[in-house]
Each structure stands twice: as C-alpha cells, then as structure tokens.
Amino acid sequence: MNKSTINHNARIVTVMGIMIFVCIAILIRLAYVQLIKGGELTKTALKEMVRSVDIQSERGEIIDRKGKKWAINENAATVWYNPDGVSKEIPKGEKLSEFDKVCDGIAETLELPIGQVRKQLGEATVMIKVGQWISLEQARALREKNFKSISIVDDQKRVYPNGEIAADILGFTNVDHVGLYGVEASYNFDLSGVPGKWTKQTDLFNRQMALSGERKFDPTNGNTIVTTVDETIQSIAHEEAKRAYEDYAAEAISIIVQDPQTGFILGMANYPTFDPNEPRKPRSPSEEAKWAEMSEEQVLEDWYSIWKNYAVSSIYEPGSTFKVITAAAAIEENKSNKDQHYYCSGSIRDIPEVELKCSIWPDGHGDISLRQALEQSCNTTFITVGRHLGARLLYKYVKAFGFGSLTGIDISGESEGIIPASPESMLEVNLATMSYGHGIATTPIQLINGCTAAINGGRLMTPRVIQEIRDQNGEVVKTYEPEMQRQVISESTSRTVLDMMEGVVERGTGKRAQVPGYRIGGKTGTAEKVVDGVYKKGHYVASFFGVAPIENPKFTVLVIIDDPGSGQYYGGATAAPVAQRVMSRTLEYLEVPSAFGSRETSKEPTVVPYVVGMKLEEAGRTLVKSGLRYEVEFNEKNDQATVAGQLIPAGTTVDKGTVVDLSLHYSEETVEEGVKLVVDKTMPSLIGLSKAQALDKLQSLGVQVNVEGEGRVVEQSPGADTPINEGSEITIRCEE
Secondary structure, three states: OOOHHHHHHHHHHHHHHHHHHHHHHHHHHHHHHHHHHHHHHHHHHHHEEEEEEEEOOOOOOOEEOOOOOOEEEEEEEEEEEEEOOOOOOOOOOOOHHHHHHHHHHHHHHOOOHHHHHHHHOOOOOOOOEEEEEEEEHHHHOOOOOOOOEEEEEEEEEEEOOOOOOOHHEEEEEOOOOOEOOHHHHOOOHHOEOEEEEEEEEEEOOOEOOOOOOOEOOOOOOOOEEEEOOOHOOOOHHHHHHHHHHHHOOOEEEEEEOOOOOOOOEEEEEEEEOOOOOOOOOOOHHHHHHEEEHHHHHHHHHHHHHHOHHHHHHHEEHHHHHHHHHHHHHHEEEEEEOOOOOOEEEEEEEEEEEEEOOOOOOOOOOEEHHHHHHHOOOOOOHHHOOOOOOOOHHHHHHHHHHHOOOOOOOOOOOOOOOOOOOHHOOHHHHHHHHOOOOOOOOOOOHHHHHHHHHHHHOOOEEOOOOOOEEEEEOOEEEOOOOOOOOEEEEOOHHHHHHHHHHHHHHOOOHHHHHHHOOOEEEEEEEEEEEEEEOOEEEEEEEEEEEEOOOOOOOOOOEEEEOOOOOOOOOOOOHHHHHHHHHHHHHHHHHHOOOOOOOOOOOOOEEEEOOOOOOOOHHHHHHHHHHHOOOOEEEEOOOOOEEEEEEEEEOOEEEEOOOOOOEEEOOOOOOEOOEEEEOOOOOOOOOOOOOEEHHHHHHHOOOOOOOEEEEOOOOEEEEEEOOOOOOOOOEEEEEEEE
8 A cells, every 4th residue: 555545544534533523522512402401591592582571560549548549640651762764864855854854743742842852852862752751642643643763652640639738748759650758659569569571472583473372461550558648637737838838938837637546647738848740840930040050969959858748857846845745744753733833933043054034924923833834834834843853754754755766657758856865964954945845856746646645545656647558459458557656644644634735725825726616725835946956046946736626636736837937936826826727627627516516607707896895795795796606614604794805806707606705704803723814905005114014014914925125115016005815915025
C-alpha cells in the first residue's frame, strides 16, 4: 500500500471519527434537552406562546352608615398616542399633515389648547398618555376619527359625589387606583379586589393560533366599605366648619361628632379642605398664583399639608377643655368633690420666677366650689386640684384617658401628641400648667375621645370610622364591634362630671352653647398657640367640647378654631356658638325629644323681644304677642318674679312657636348653685375706672369679660346703658 493510499484512509478515519463524535454529542444534547431540560423548556415555550392580559377588578364603593354612596366608579377611557410612523409632512393636495390632523382632533375632542397638544405630541418619542379618564362620549368621538396613532383604552374613574364633604375621611386614589390618604388608603387592600386574567396562545406575530383555545379568569371586585359616619351629620359639621372659618377669619376649623356609647365617629370635618375628585387643583386664584412661583418640591409639600387630616394629625394645647380630665381624676381619687370649696385670689405666685394667672378673672373669684370653678374656668382652683392629686396620679389619668398615645382610629396619619416623659420629669410648674390644659399637646381626636370617656360611664373607647365590610354580593365579611380599651373612672364619677358640665352651659363660660329645649353639657377652652415650640403671642386656639342631651347622651361634639382673626378668641365666644349650631341641627335630625315637651314651630319668622327686667307676667305677654312660647327654670312659677335672663338674645330672628327659656329673680339675694343671678338691665359706664375697679363692677353681672391692655379703661363695648344679659360678652380696653 503506497503512501498516498495510507494518507487517504487516514483522512477517512479522521472524518468518520469526527462525524461519530458529533453524532454522539448531538445524541447527548438531545437526551439532555429531552430528558433533563425538557420540562423547563416546554414551560418556556408555552410562556412565549401564551399571551396574558390583566382584567382590571372594579374598586369597591365607600358608603355611609345608611347606605348613601360616598365613593363610586364611573366608566371612562384613557387616550394614548404612539408617535411611530406619524408624518409631519403635508402630502400633495392636502392642507394638513397627519400629525396636524391628530393634534387638531385631540384638541377639539378633549377641549384642550391646541398649542399645548402640539407641544406634548411633538416632543413624544415613545407612546405617551394624552388623556386620562375622558368621558365615554369623548372616547366615541375620538374613535370615529380613526387615527392609527391613537389608542383608546376603557378605564374607570373614581368619583366622590359629595365633593369636598368628608374628603379628609375618604382620601382619594391615584391614576392606578391605589388609595392615598383616608379610608381609601387604610382599606386599599379590601377595596382593590383581585384582577382577572385572559390568556390565549399566539404565534411569532402575536396572532392567535387556530384551535389553541383561550381561558378567561374573571376578576374579583373590591369590597364595599361601610363607614360609621352619617352623611347628614357630616354635612352639618362641614357646613358649620366652613361658616366658622369665614366668620372668624380662622387659620383652620375642625369639628368632630362622636357616639359616646360606641366611640364611632358620626362626623369629622376640617376646613379649609380639598375636593378628592381634583385633589391637586388650586382652591383659589391666589393659591394658583403661589404654586406657579414654587418649585415642584414646594408644591408637593403644600399638597401634603392640604391633604393632612387636621382632626387626627395636628397637635395643639387643649387649654381649659382639659379641666374635665383633671376634675374627673380628682373626684375618682377622692381628692375633691363637686361641692368642695377653694379660694381664688387671681394668681399663683409661690412657684419661683413664675406667676400663673386666672385669665378670665385676674383679680380672683374668691370663694369658689369645684363645680363653680369648672363653670367659670378658674385656673388657680385647678392648679390647687392638680397639686392635691400630685404628679404621679395626674400623669396616671392623663395616660389612662389616652393622651400621649394613638387612639387607634382607623385613618392613617394619626399623631400621638406630647406629654411629659414621666411623673418624675415634671417640674412644679409643669404640674400646675398641665392641670388646666397647658404644657401638653393633643390631637382633636384624642381630646374628644378622652373627654367622651369622662361622661359615658368612664369607658375609653377606640374611635372608628368603619363599621363593616361587605363583598361584591352584599354579604357582610367583617364587622367592627365597639371596642372598650379600659375603664378609666367609675360610672358614679362620670355622672358627676356630666352634671358639672351641664352647669358650664347653664351658668358658666359655655352659655352660648345652649340649645332651647335641651339639656346640654360642655366645656370651653382657650390656649395660646404654640408655633415651632414657642408661644405665639396674640394667637390662640379656641375650643369647645359638648355633649347632648345630658339625660341620655346621643353624641359628643368638639369644635376647634385655630387662630381666629376676628378679634374674639375665647372658646366661649367663638367655638361654643359653632357647637351650639352643630348640636341643635343634629338633635333635630336625630329627632331627639325635647327635655321640656313639644317644641313644634311654624316656619313664619319673628323677632325675639327684650324681656329681661320685666315681671314674668309681662314678659310672658310680650313673648306670646310675638308668636313665641316661654319656659322658666323653676318648678313654681310666680308671675311677680323678675326675668333675670333669656336664653335666646333679643333681636334674634326665629320661627314662631319657638320656646324662649327664661331665668327668674325672686329677691335681691336669690342665688342658684352659688352664683348670683343677673338683675341689671343695662351696661354700666366703665370709662376712667381702673382695670381692677372695672372688673369688680362687672363681676357681679355674671358676664364674660375680654380685657385688653393695662391701666384705666379708655374704651368699652357695649357702651354704657346698653341692654345686657347674663353671659353677655364685654370687651374693655385699658391704657396707662
């Protein structure tokens, strides 16, 4: 065999060896792919072949406790623009390019400025959204234009039929239907539901493969959230908050109405607020102008401030409304009782370098009982009561009534408030000021919840805005029962506190919260405003806590007026009248019977005459002649008794048939509950008197006094010889 033959055979063997090796490698690879990786690759292939489309679930509704809808969904559409292939050149014989036609069509249909549309579409390099939640009519009109670059996707829009009413409770959603703030955020999981799926097999070009079949998994719609809030009571609170905001030129108003037995929130309104349908829209031209000059970060910060729920997030010093807590603690611990007497000299001077004054009566109340101290909001008496309790016990009850910790309300964003770290950390001045509601900070929801516990039998409840959750078929899937956190004080103590609070409204600083025909309780509060940890002189937070009716409390009310700019800042002068309107309208809505019989009226208006100082017989004839009725405080009517005060001020326009409650004076020394009744009919002249002399002269009249400045009186309001009633507000200005 020659050499060439040998080389030829060698090449053949080599080639055959390579071929055999390749075949073996292929077989090994096939075996690996089929036996080992087969399942995984099959899944991958099927995944590439199967196209899946999400089917959006319908977000659940939010309704009030009687089924009225607060948050619903409306069918809408979203418009997308794809710039690929859209020519900006004008074809021969045409006046407009394809791009121009698309811009004109969008601007015309969506009612947008053409310049804005051309700029937005002209800058687009990828698919962009040009219209969110457009109406079905607009979507239909745009589809009829047959623009290939326009895609219209069916969508749903979250709608709040009542607008800004209850906005702080409800919150709102973003464009992806995710809840932001309020109930929408706290219960987002329950409201969202579970999206469905639509699957089909497609080829490389996304065409559905013949005989491949398809599968559809229906979505599970979101649950319906049933709130504890009553739409009518919420509307009342909102309307009165808005009115108070305007009347008192305040920085903010917050009103809460709570069921004292369950802790459930019946109404919660803040003003100013926002429209959840357009939460980012400026609320006024001035706000729009301000935002135009701000950076995006600053505007965003402003939005957060607007969306914050004042009632659960903002903290403030409660002032004298907190005296309800101090009184309850002292009575429960047998450190005091409603008839125990104290002496008010007008100030406390035994704390080094500190003088604490009784702000309403700087020269002192003199001998005064605990009941009267609550009625007249005597700071010095409550300092003494706080001292008798001591730091440890007072701190114990501050914590027990829920201050310094979250109430547990089911709305996000709640603040804890601020209290001392421990009893040991409290200085003597801290104990003194905390006794009358200064030196601590609370939220409105904390205060109403704590004060409600003081009058509902002593039970601290968890405040709630949600009472149950229902599925898409209307079946209840979860119920939230009233939850008592703890028993803070005894029922006996609670009844005593409730009785004392009735005196505040009948005879004390809360007279302007009186509701004709009903027994009302309450407590006023006024505190200097704290800004960045410093008292802001001349700026105040006025408040009033009320309960109605006394014999069987149906609801409690808290009114907060943040920094009233009207000149009046005492809680009794500003917050109490607001609470009076809220309570009066709510009692009427709930059809709570009067404590004094039928109060039916006609809708024909009449003006209340001035009857103070008249004999009861004459006053009765005068009122009846005006189409009114009257009642007196005493069981035994004596026609020769003198009218000492009338609940509805003279000059007020009311419906005929309205009952005017009268207080009577039988003799010069008539005293009721230790407080002398008013017998003067006119305002005395105070000009030229010293501040002390003027206050002494006014003290016997039972009026509320606002004092400005020091020295001698140079101005008074009302003027001398003006008719006044018990509880009238007097302002005097003094200068050196």
